[in-house]
Structures are given as C-alpha cells and as structure tokens.
Amino acid sequence: MNTKNLRLAVIQMDCEVKNKELNMKRTMKFFDRLEADTDIVCLPEFFSTGYNLDLIGSDYFYLAETVPGETTAALGRKAVEKGFAIIGTIVEKDKRQESVLYDTAFVIDKKGDLKGKYRKYHLYPTEHSYFRPGNDVSVVNLDGMKIGMAICFDHAFPELFRLLALQGAQIIVIPSAVPRGYAYLLDLRTRARAQDNQVFVAAANRVGREGTVEYCGLSKIVDPTGTVLAEASGEEEVISAEIHIDRIAEERKREPVLRSIRQDLLKSVYDATEME
Template identity: 40%
Template sequence: MSVLDVVALQLAAEPGNVAGNVEHLLAALRKHGAGSDLVVTPELVTTGYDLAMFDERGAELAEPLDGPTVTAVAEAAAELGTTVVLGILERDGDVIYDTAAVVLPDRSVYPFRKTHLYPDELTRFSAGQDLITVDTPAGRLGPLICFEHAFPELATTLALAGTQTLVIPSAVPIGYEYLLTLRTRARAQDNQMFAVGCNLTGGGFSGHSLIVDPSGEVLASAGAEEAVLRARLDLGVISRERNQEPALGMRQVDLYRPEAVGRLGAVTAGDQ
C-alpha cells in the first residue's frame, strides 16, 4: 500500500480510571478509525500518566499483552481493518514497562518497550532493551515513546532498518510542547520519513500532536484540546526525498566517535 490514511487520536486520560479511559479510547477508535490504515494513540492512554500514582498502584493498573485492554483494541483493529499503536502500561510477570503495542488487523501484537526512560521514570518502569520495526498493512513502522524523540540516533537507526513511518506516543506536559513539535519535525526531516507524534492532553499535558512528512512539513496538527488528526501519507515521497538529498546513504560512521575527533594546532598566517 503506497498511500495511507493515518489518524492520530489526541485524547485525555483520567489517571487510574482504566475502564473509563479504555471505553473513551474504543469509542474514539470506532468513530474515527473507520477507513484508516493506521491509528496512533498517546503514551499510557489507558492508565493516564501519573508517576506518583504508579508508585502506589502501578502493579494493579498494568496489564499483560494478552489482557482485556489489548484484546479489546485488537478486536476493534480487526473490525476496522486498521493497525493501532496503543500506549499502555504493560506488566510482564513482576516487571512493568511503558509500552507502545503495535496491534495489527489480524490481532497480532508487537510490543515496543520504552528504552530511554526519563529520569523520573527510572524508579517506576523497567527499560526495554530493543528497538523494533513492525511490518504492517500500513507499511513498516518504527515506534519510539516520548522522551526518546530527544535521541536522533534512535530515529536514524530505525530509518536505516527500513522504517517508513515513525510513530511516537507521548505525554509531553504543558510548557514543553515545543519539544514535541520541533523534535518530531526534526526526526522526520533528518531521516526523510514520515512521523506521527500523538500526545496526551488534559490534566497538565499539552496536546499539540502532529503528523509530519519526510521534508519536515506538518501535514496535520492539533492545539491543546482533544482532537482527531488525519493525513494521507504517500510513501513514495520517502524515496523522492532521499534521492534528492541522499544523506542517509552518505553517512561516514567511522567519524561519529568522540575518539575520532582530532584537534589541530593553529597555523599562523604568513608562515611558510
């Protein structure tokens, strides 16, 4: 599929109200996801994002990937024929992850566990150990989660692994929306791929989700309120941008090490 219909659901989530949040998410998914190829949701949209709450109730609120929330989203994805990127608090045994679950229309689920945790998250979540790409009916997706858009190397690694669309569930607070908007555009243009940054809103979160093309142009954007973003992504634009400026193919990785940086002494003008 070379042209995709993509939706980003910028939603609010009440901390701790999993049943209400999931009901709200499923209603939005069924209302706005019909006819789409890809739907992206915010970070931890099922539980809300509240670190103090996770200290007290994290084990209670987290769910395994075969739990009721992912199962319900998988059923909706199958009904709609769309791929869904779901932000969820995942429990695997006694370990808790901040996860983006990529749910395909055939009900298969591919979890990406946040690898680069924000400092305040280090005592609440375990860090994932792997980057992933997922081949879906909506093309090859590369997930990152919120703070991870601060690391250009992650996006470039995913681009080199064939990612066509970078999907970034986020929970960026009010006052820091510029980080979401600037970095999402930069990661898209740096690597000449599409990017979808879908952020929580309400409860201190800023919204300002956006969908960006491989040149860094914003195709759709939201303000601070709940919103549904839609855009058509022509995957052929990726190769056109990369042919025009083949930066990824011209990387010189041997130079990208601190020990490879030389220090030259000054030359005095006029010296022979």
C-alpha cells in the first residue's frame, strides 16, 4: 500500500436476515468484482447477518461470534488472496461472557491479520436491548495508514470524529444500516464529519428490505473538503475512489482547524454535559 495514494472501495449490498452462509458467499462475489488496484474495502453494518432488530431479536445471540473468529478468519483468507485490507462489522460476543454482545467493526490487513477492532460507542436507543456500548476509541495502523472507525449512529456525534482525527486518523470508515427516510443524515453527516476534521470519510451503507425496513444505500467516499469523490445509488453497487493523503495536509494548511482548537472550550462542553 502506498501511504501517499491508495484506492478505497465500498461495497453497498443487500443481505438475507440470519443467513450467514449465503451472505458470506455474496460478499465473496463482491470482492471478486473489485478493481485490481484496490487497497482497502469496507462492508456495511452487519453484512453477514442482517440488521433488523425486530426480525432477528434474540437470534442475535446464536448469530454472534468472537473477534477473531470464523468470519474474520474467512475474510482474512480472502484478503491474502486478493491483496487488499478488509473492514467489516459483525455481532460480537464477549469471549468471557457470551451473553454480552457488541456491534463491532474490525480491520484485517492484506496479510490476513486482524489489526484492530472497535465496539460501537453510541448505540441507537433500540439497540440497547441487545448490545452493550463500547468504551474504547482507537486508531488502527494499517500498513502505515491511520484508520479510524465509527458505526452508523456514531455519525451523529462529532466529538467522536474529532477525537479520531486528533489521534491521527487519516481515513474514517462508517459501516452503516441507514433506512429510507434518513438518507439526508447519511449525506450531510458524512460530508460534515470529513470537512470538520479535514480527513477522508467513507460511509458503507446497506440496500434492500428487511421486513418493513428498506435501506437507502447512497454510500459515499468524501475528501477533507467535504467533496464527494464517489457515491452509490439505491441499489447494490461497488464504488471506489483514489485517495491522495496529501490533501489532508493541504486543507489543514489552508485552514488550520485542529491547531486552533481551544482546550478551555472543550472542557466547558464536558462540564456542561456533566451538569445535565
């Protein structure tokens, strides 16, 4: 991977609720469609199981896996075969307490090694019935590239993205399952989080229908100015864009946002939150 320039791809796909075997086969076929020079590919939220909480319910407990586990091992083998890194999101069960579940993203490098994981920090209200929120925010070093992770509803919280940027993230990925009716949030927040922090942001969203829920697609890759480099439709699709990392330094030189942060203001925000 060239740490100055790389090709980032997003797979926007449908999946069948609770059918992990079929969904993994579909995922592997999408990998085979990617351009030969792809360096990193990102999958949507819960690509292997489906997301609909009402349809899946307590079945999440038998669908859950450890990380590392069966799914990460299979994706690791594909990463070696194809020579690109893979970012995905699955239902994770805690190794020590299997009744504890997380919505977890992970990064696998082109050698098939698990480089890091992230447990969804901000759970959507209905998700609290099944998942625990994560407590760690970290940036993964992927062959010299700094990758930050957020998941779906996380995009509503700019503080998370600011923290990732301050920790050195150059690309932040957002695996998502955003339904129709909320497409404006996916569009606005993906561009805003990129421009706010002058980083590249990629949102990998779902399409298709699960019961009464239909997902809106519109996955996108955005540069540090908030400009959309690639955008999907509302159907299954693969999008990609060439990422020029120097654009981050250029934009931060033009407008030094991160260097101008007032620590006293950040403390005031924290203090105000504590008073609520």
